[in-house]
Amino acid sequence: MPELPQDLWTAVDSYLSATLLPRDPILDAALNSSAEAGLPPIAVTPTLGKFLHLLARIINAKKILEVGTLGGYSTIWLARALPPTGRVITLEYDPKHAEIAQKNFRLAGLEKIIELRVGKALDTLPEIAAADPAPFDLIFIDADKQNNPAYFQWALKLSRPGTLILIDNVVRDGAILDAASADPAIQGTRQLLTLLGNEPRVSVTALQTVDAKGHDGFALALVL
Ligand code: SAH
Ligand code: DHB
């Protein structure tokens, strides 16, 4: 039994992934190519990726929006929950991340289902809203945390009653408790949580997680 908390969390996470999730060469390749290209190792864990996938299936999602693509690991989990006519729109600022992600989508055979938009999400979100007003069924917010309040407001605009909105990384080893934090990411997420708690158009909760990526958590909002 590992002694250090992080070693224990990582060991349990590995055990759960190995026991519950089938080996998956396509997802492994997506992580490997991301690492080789020097992308930061901050994709969702396999168990959280599968959780997103199951949520999308539970609600029979057809149309998904993701803010923050990185190498496309979470995007692939989400896209695989969709029927062939489904669509994921995923937003990424960094052209290098986008290039790796696009290659991963092609390797996964998902390039027809996933539409990758390169640019600052605050620039591409208004374009998406203008081009296609049909609401999304699930929205996953996982980009620059200082813009979390703005991303949540956009998510609400792009929703219908029944839409699920998930926001990643709302705990950050407890850093979220520091009301005086100088970190814009912490301030952005604290503002987001305040918005969520005061927003009558959603019913919301948040859960802490401990896993291979440490102590973190996600918020889940159901649009009413
Ligand atoms: N969802 C991914 C991880 C995303 S990491 C996964 O779990 O696999 C966060 C990503 O958001 C990074 O690739 C980063 O470049 C991107 N990002 C940062 N600022 C952004 C912005 N303003 N608009 C869009 N994407 C942004
Ligand atoms: C970071 C970002 C993430 O989306 C994440 O899941 C973990 C870490 C980061 O910017 O450090």
Ligand code: MG
């Ligand atoms: Mg994240």
